[in-house]
Amino acid sequence: MENDNLAAIGIGAMIVFIALILVAAVAAAVIIQTAEKLQQNAQSTGDDTTDEMSGKVQILNVFVDDPADTYVVYFRLAAGSDDTAANDILWQIFCEDPDGGGAGPPAVPTTDRIAGDFSDGTAPTAGFPEIIPLDDATDPPVEVDVAEAGVAYRYSLNAVDAGNAQDCGPNHLFTENIKASLYIHVVGGGSTFDVLKVNDASRGAVVV
Structure with a gap:
């Protein structure tokens, strides 16, 4: 009986593909979290500046x-x-x-x-x-x-x-x-x- 090497290669490629998707998802989550943090900091700084300039x-x-x-x-x-x-x-x-x-x-x-x-x-x-x-x-x-x-x-x-x-x-x-x-x-x-x-x-x- 001949070995089905094509099936083994396909399974390996699928595993690599799933791993890449997981890595991309983690990277995307980190980028989104960082962007939200920067946006919150910018908003807070803007609010503080507005208070200091107008609330006086x-x-x-x-x-x-x-x-x-x-x-x-x-x-x-x-x-x-x-x-x-x-x-x-x-x-x-x-x-x-x-x-x-x-x-x-x-x-x-x-x-x-x-x-x-x-x-x-x-x-x-x-x-x-x-x-x-x-x-x-x-x-x-x-x-x-x-x-x-x-x-x-x-x-x-x-x-x-x-x-x-x-x-x-x-x-x-x-x-x-x-x-x-x-x-x-x-x-x-x-x-x-x-x-x-x-x-x-x-x-x-x-x-x-």
Whole structure:
């Protein structure tokens, strides 16, 4: 009886073909998974960039309110921002204290730091939202607890802590001829930076 070599060759070729299909399927799965991962990373990066660019505060102007301790910050949310709660808008202010608060001699310069958020206003009702729309002509003005996109607001920022140990108020900056750094952060969004220089500590003076 003659051996049927053609059948054996056919079975071997079929095994090789099936193996190639399996390898191709595994390779395709890896490629698809990698592509999906890259797409997700790109989407996440794009979303984060959008949040940082749009979810931030634009400072319009800063004025002296109470020369002893308070500034009025005029601001609005950046274009494309969502409405933002007052307690989600955080601020920090830093300034130099040349004599270290009077410690010494010799005097050792220190950095004063004060922080808060836009829900901890000073006046007229301390402890309540202090965001007031600029177009509000009522007396007393109506405070709100959410900043809406496209609306300009003002906020009273107290730059002196309760014990006067940390002081970046207008009088301090003017007397010491120093500058302060103001940072405003939006939770889940971006940050804004501005430098405050008081050339005139009288109420209503523009801070540059």
